[in-house]
Amino acid sequence: MYKLNNRVRDYAWGSKTLIADYLGRRPSGAPEAEMWMGAHPGAPSVALLNRGHARLDELIDADPEGLLGPDSRAAFGNALPFLMKVLAAESPLSLQVHPTREQAATGFAAEEALRVPKDAPTRNYKDPNHKPEMILALTDFEALCGFRSATEAKEIVDTLVTFFQETGADVPRLLPHLSSTLARPDEPTAIQQAFAGLIRGGDEVSGTVSAVALMLASSIPEGPHAAAMKTALMLNEAYPGDPGVLISLLLNRVSLRPGEAVYLPAGNIHAYLHGLGIEVMASSDNVLRGGLTTKHIDVDELLRTVVFTPLPVPRLATTSPAKGHLIWQPPFDEFQLQRIELEPGTRHPELPAGVPVIVLVASGSGVVEARRQTLELGKGDTAFLGAKENPVTLRAGAKEPLVAFVATIGIHEPVPH
Ligand SMILES: [Zn+2]
Numbered sequence: 001m002y003k004l005n006n007r008v009r010d011y012a013w014g015s016k017t018l019i020a021d022y023l024g025r026r027p028s029g030a031p032e033a034e035m036w037m038g039a040h041p042g043a044p045s046v047a048l049l050n051r052g053h054a055r056l057d058e059l060i061d062a063d064p065e066g067l068l069g070p071d072s073r074a075a076f077g078n079a080l081p082f083l084m085k086v087l088a089a090e091s092p093l094s095l096q097v098h099p100t101r102e103q104a105a106t107g108f109a110a111e112e113a114l115r116v117p118k119d120a121p122t123r124n125y126k127d128p129n130h131k132p133e134m135i136l137a138l139t140d141f142e143a144l145c146g147f148r149s150a151t152e153a154k155e156i157v158d159t160l161v162t163f164f165q166e167t168g169a170d171v172p173r174l175l176p177h178l179s180s181t182l183a184r185p186d187e188p189t190a191i192q193q194a195f196a197g198l199i200r201g202g203d204e205v206s207g208t209v210s211a212v213a214l215m216l217a218s219s220i221p222e223g224p225h226a227a228a229m230k231t232a233l234m235l236n237e238a239y240p241g242d243p244g245v246l247i248s249l250l251l252n253r254v255s256l257r258p259g260e261a262v263y264l265p266a267g268n269i270h271a272y273l274h275g276l277g278i279e280v281m282a283s284s285d286n287v288l289r290g291g292l293t294t295k296h297i298d299v300d301e302l303l304r305t306v307v308f309t310p311l312p313v314p315r316l317a318t319t320s321p322a323k324g325h326l327i328w329q330p331p332f333d334e335f336q337l338q339r340i341e342l343e344p345g346t347r348h349p350e351l352p353a354g355v356p357v358i359v360l361v362a363s364g365s366g367v368v369e370a371r372r373q374t375l376e377l378g379k380g381d382t383a384f385l386g387a388k389e390n391p392v393t394l395r396a397g398a399k400e401p402l403v404a405f406v407a408t409i410g411i412h413e414p415v416p417h
Contacts, residue, residue, distance in 0.1 A: 001368060001375055001385045001392070002047035004056065004358075009034040009043060018088035018276045022138065022362070023380030031090065037358050037382050037407075038083035040283050042126070047384060056080070056384055069354045069387025072409050075333060082335035084358050084407040085279040087135065092235060092273045094293035095144070095244045097306050100266040101130035104286050107301070121296045126285045132332040133281035134263040134316055136339075137256035138362075141275030144231070144251040146268050147310040150190045153250045154182040156225045160212060163221050172208040178246075192308040194250060198243045199291060199299055206241035213245065228253050231273065235292060244271075244291025252313050261316040261337075263330035267307030268314070278360075280407050282334040329410060338406040342366070342396035351392045352408040357385040359394070364402035367395045377404075 008019065014033025020026060023035075036043045039057035046053050057080070060067045064078040072081060099107065108125040116123045135141070147153075157179045164171040174197075181197065184190040198205055213236035220229050228249055236245045251269065254262065256277075264270055269290055288302050289295055318326045324341040325348070340348050344364075351357055351368075359368065361377045368375045370389040377383060385392055396402035 001370060001373060001383055001389050002049065002056070002059070003375060003377070004037060004045040004047055004382045004384055005053070006035050006037050006045045006382060007043035008032045009036065013089055013091045013093050015088035015090040015276070018090075018139070019086055022086065022088075022276060024378075025380055032088060034088075034279075035086045036083060037085065037360065038283055039080040040083050040285060042285050045382070045384065063386075066388040067384075067386035068356050071411065072355055072387065075409070075411055079283060080356055081283055081333075081409055082407055083281050083283045084337075084360070084405075085281075086276070086360070087272065087279045088276045089272045089274050091238050092292055093271050094287075094295070095247060095269055095271045095290040096287045097269045097290055097302065098131040098133070098264070098266055098284075099125070099286055099288065099305050103266075103305060104128055104130050104284070122298070124286075124288060124298055124301055129282055129284035129286065130266055131282050131284035131286050132263070132265050132330065132334070133279060134261055134328060134330045134335075134337065135256075135272070135277045135279045136261040136328060136337060137258050137275060137277050139258060139276045141256040141260075141277050142231075142273040143254045143256070143262070143270060144248055144273065145254045145262055145264070145270045145313055146252050147191050147250055147308060148252050149310045150182045150184075150187045150194075152225075153191070153194070154179050156228055156249045157182065159221050159223065159225060160215070160229075163215060167215070167218075169211075169215065172204075172211045174204055174208040175212075187310065188308040191250065191310065192303070192306075195247060195306070195308065196299075196303055198246050199297065199302065201243045205243050205246070209236060209241045209243065209245045212236075213240075234273075239292050239294075242292055244293070247291050254313050261318075261328050263314050263316045263332070265314070265331070267305060268311075269306050278337065278405055280335045280337050282332065333411045334409060335407060336410045338408075340394060340402075340404045340406060342394070342402045344396050344400055344402075345398045346396055348394040351385060351394055351406060353390045353392065354387050355409050356387055357392075357406060357408045359383045359385065360405045362403045362405060364400040365397040366402040366404065367397070369393050369395060
């Protein structure tokens with residue numbers, strides 16, 4: 001097992017303080033958007049060895065059986081199947097959707113064959129993997145997630161139309177058009193057409209976005225959709241005139257309390273708006289953007305990828321096998337997340353065994369103990385435990401309670417003890 005050094009990505013939407021505060025570190029002064037814990041080649045963690053250090057992906061390449069174990073290798077091959085992040089959004093991320101494994105494999109192969117450079121702005125697929133993900137809120141966490149019903153979306157658009165009429169302003173032609181599109185009988189098709197009409201952008205869309213934002217800036221109509229409209233106004237401040245401002249009104253507006261989680265399967269369009277969370281995903285960086293961005297949007301590929309069927313917010317329930325032990329198991333094989341809270345001096349009997357594990361100490365301090373090795377971890381420290389370290393226990397320091405997050409593969413059955 002190894003202590004890890006993890007890269008912090010400085011994407012512009014990142015908070016300058018949340019990650020540093022949470023992990024008990026000094027802020028860098030730059031935006032700190034995501035800390036990556038894992039072996040994704042985009043920003044692999046670095047393992048601290050007795051002498052020197054090594055990239056975690058290279059250590060795994062050199063000993064896949066010892067570090068990943070037979071179950072993980074049989075299911076996912078010779079790479080660590082999951083990636084864990086601490087994510088801190090100060091301002092909204094792009095609307096985005098992730099492909100299925102088949103789409104990613106086909107798309108990646110096609111772009112490789114065309115020799116599109118991996119960092120080209122038009123490149124869609126950075127790797128051949130899908131990227132189902134989950135996010136667990138550590139603070140209040142705001143997001144857009146999947147389509148609301150066409151009826152609800154139409155209600156919002158109609159409220160805007162009425163609002164324009166009441167104030168005597170000209171109603172932008174696009175709004176009644178959007179309303180009648182959303183009223184079409186086949187719901188997924190209605191939503192798809194509404195979305196497709198907006199995402200292609202152009203002067204009419206950006207003019208309507210600006211007119212709506214100007215109207216909402218004067219006041220927000222009261223009622224059940226005030227939060228959605230406030231969000232649209234806020235999004236226009238970050239991305240003026242962007243089609244994503246109107247698209248956001250078609251989406252579920254989600255507020256998570258700390259400890260609540262959602263999972264995002266392939267095809268679910270979503271955007272994180274604000275807050276600190278722990279995100280776990282299949283080890284992939286495949287993102288198709290769908291608005292709220294100045295970057296490239298491949299509209300055709302996007303329309304092939306987004307699932308337009310409205311769905312309730314995919315909230316993820318926890319199970320609790322013992323006091324202080326919570327498990328979030330989304331319906332994906334690649335990963336699960338656990339939270340372990342221990343009273344001072346007490347011990348968690350056994351961390352997941354025979355599989356790869358990443359541990360993050362969120363508060364307090366503790367010791368990871370395997371047969372031949374122990375690792376002391378303080379607040380903000382992380383460790384990788386290879387499959388061959390078996391069994392491994394976690395003990396809290398004598399003075400404070402310990403809170404640790406543990407990510408591992410999803411198909412793993414807990415070993416009885
Ligand atoms: Zn995502």
